Amino acid sequence: MSLIIYLLQLVVAVILLPLHILNFLGIWNSFIKKAFPHFINKFTETYNKLMDSEKRRLFSNISDFSSPSKDLRLLEIGCGSGANFKLYPRGCKVTCLDINPNFQQFLTKSQAENDHLTYERFVVASADNMTSVADASMDVVVGTLLVCSVPNVPGVLKEVKRVLRPGGAFYFIEHVADSDESSWICFFQKVLNPSWKFIFDGCSIRKTTWKDLENAKFSELNLRHITAPTSMKLINPHIIGYAVK
Incomplete structure (x- = not known):
């Protein structure tokens, strides 16, 4: 079976050879960084409708983590177009972080549509190196459909x-x-998977993220495996939940 998979990987790589060449020359990566936010903006409209009940169930207790006598401080990593904003509790202070500054135009639109929140700032950084965010400064961190594209989970x-x-x-x-x-x-x-990342801006469809969460030694881990109801069957295996520091 492994030989068959390897041969099929080569076939796919040959079919996508022009893309690989463009990526090697740095042309494709530049294009995808500008085009990907437009794709994600459309994709998340459909994804949010399909996952609405799961998302609302997940975020229903966010307010429980507010600091005493203070507004909830929330950092969304890989915020993209701001698809989760409407699900956050009124008055919470939101810091947005994404490695791709081209999301800014969609982010600004989502912020205007969700004025029940207070927006602190937009940080351009990778989620595995967000040094401009201070230690112990957040009550809640949110990451959705993020670590698939970050090599260092x-x-x-x-x-x-x-x-x-x-x-x-x-x-x-x-x-x-x-x-x-x-x-x-x-x-x-x-x-x-070897060619998927070139089309979807570094995304991997073979991440075992649940293992990384188990190894991260949070004091509490609430995690469920679900099958998402999307039309892209390859990304339907999901994990969903929250971990407490």
């Missing part, structure tokens, strides 16, 4: 724990590798 979780105050919480929704080795989804994830 343990580094992200280390940074999340650093910026969270003691007792703060990290909320997550991530698509992950299908753990059923006999499934067709698992098979095609393995076939397409």
